[in-house]
Amino acid sequence: MTDRKPVIILTGASRGIGADVARWLGTKGACLTLTARTEKLLQKVAQEAEELGAQVLPLSVDIADRDVCRYTIRKSVEKFGHVNALINNAGILEPIDPISEVNPHAWTYNLEVNLFAPLYMIQAAIPELRKTAGRVINISSGAAANAVEGWSAYCSAKAGLTHLTRVLALEEPGITAVSVRPGVVDTAMQARIRSEGPDHMPQEKVSFFTKLWKEGMLEPSDVPARVIAWLALHAPGELSGEFLNYDDPLIAGPALSFFGEKKYVMNR
Numbered sequence: 466m467t468d469r470k471p472v473i474i475l476t477g478a479s480r481g482i483g484a485d486v487a488r489w490l491g492t493k494g495a496c497l498t499l500t501a502r503t504e505k506l507l508q509k510v511a512q513e514a515e516e517l518g519a520q521v522l523p524l525s526v527d528i529a530d531r532d533v534c535r536y537t538i539r540k541s542v543e544k545f546g547h548v549n550a551l552i553n554n555a556g557i558l559e560p561i562d563p564i565s566e567v568n569p570h571a572w573t574y575n576l577e578v579n580l581f582a583p584l585y586m587i588q589a590a591i592p593e594l595r596k597t598a599g600r601v602i603n604i605s606s607g608a609a610a611n612a613v614e615g616w617s618a619y620c621s622a623k624a625g626l627t628h629l630t631r632v633l634a635l636e637e638p639g640i641t642a643v644s645v646r647p648g649v650v651d652t653a654m655q656a657r658i659r660s661e662g663p664d665h666m667p668q669e670k671v672s673f674f675t676k677l678w679k680e681g682m683l684e685p686s687d688v689p690a691r692v693i694a695w696l697a698l699h700a701p702g703e704l705s706g707e708f709l710n711y712d713d714p715l716i717a718g719p720a721l722s723f724f725g726e727k728k729y730v731m732n733r
């Protein structure tokens with residue numbers, strides 16, 4: 466049982482943005498329940514977050530299942546005693562295919578990971594979040610607002626997640642719920658666009674993302690992660706329901722002041 470330290474449940478912590486959120490929160494001594502499917506990577510991130518100061522419960526699970534989501538919240542409460550924030554970060558881009566050809570099973574799985582899992586996690590966490598006046602941080606995307614050819618499942622899921630956040634904010638005035646657009650970030654998801662995009666997306670769209678990568682314009686994952694970590698700890702209630710850009714000075718400024726300019730340094 467932990468009484469004073471913030472307890473945060475974070476999905477998709479094995480790499481990319483989620484792994485950096487875990488590390489930033491580690492620097493503040495948070496209690497973290499971390500999920501992802503790839504156990505080896507998840508254990509490595511858990512160890513790094515612990516070395517930075519966190520207490521960690523790593524759960525190697527596929528969240529595309531309601532029982533798994535409920536299990537995740539239950540195990541977290543058993544270990545840490547309460548919940549201060551839930552970060553729905555896990556996400557997948559695929560299937561990348563036009564609507565005329567896309568595999569409906571792959572489409573359904575995308576929505577299970579990107580939209581239904583956050584719903585199930587939120588539903589299971591609400592009783593705990595009401596007790597702590599807690600926070601829900603949903604990681605959305607520019608694709609929630611902008612249509613991209615070949616990304617019908619992803620665009621639909623992220624638009625749904627963003628709007629789900631607004632409804633949650635109205636229904637649960639005691640909980641602060643925001644969705645965040647993390648920018649175009651240098652992670653495995655972008656690598657997937659470059660490798661799979663050419664056969665399934667319009668050439669000019671693939672070229673746009675490839676050019677950003679080649680010119681070093683992709684955002685390093687620790688930058689949006691710092692803002693997401695700050696929101697989980699400090700998002701003010703008046704932002705509830707908002708769809709926020711990661712570089713909005715309203716949140717990027719306080720996040721930088723709180724965590725500092727310098728990226729965390731691993732003690733090894």
Ligand SMILES: NC(=O)c1ccc[n+]([C@@H]2O[C@H](COP(=O)([O-])OP(=O)(O)OC[C@H]3O[C@@H](n4cnc5c(N)ncnc54)[C@H](OP(=O)(O)O)[C@@H]3O)[C@@H](O)[C@H]2O)c1
Pocket residue numbers: 476477478479480481482483500501502503504506526527528529553554555556557578604605606607646647648649650651652653654655
């Ligand atoms: N990168 C960008 O440019 C960008 C832009 C806009 C929005 N986003 C959003 O930012 C979030 C993080 O993306 P990222 O770029 O860091 O991608 P990433 O490197 O591919 O990481 C995705 C994370 O989600 C986990 N995950 C995926 N499916 C899962 C499942 N079924 N169950 C449990 N965990 C699962 C992955 O772990 P396992 O594979 O080990 O399960 C991994 O930890 C996503 O929601 C994404 O949509 C990213």
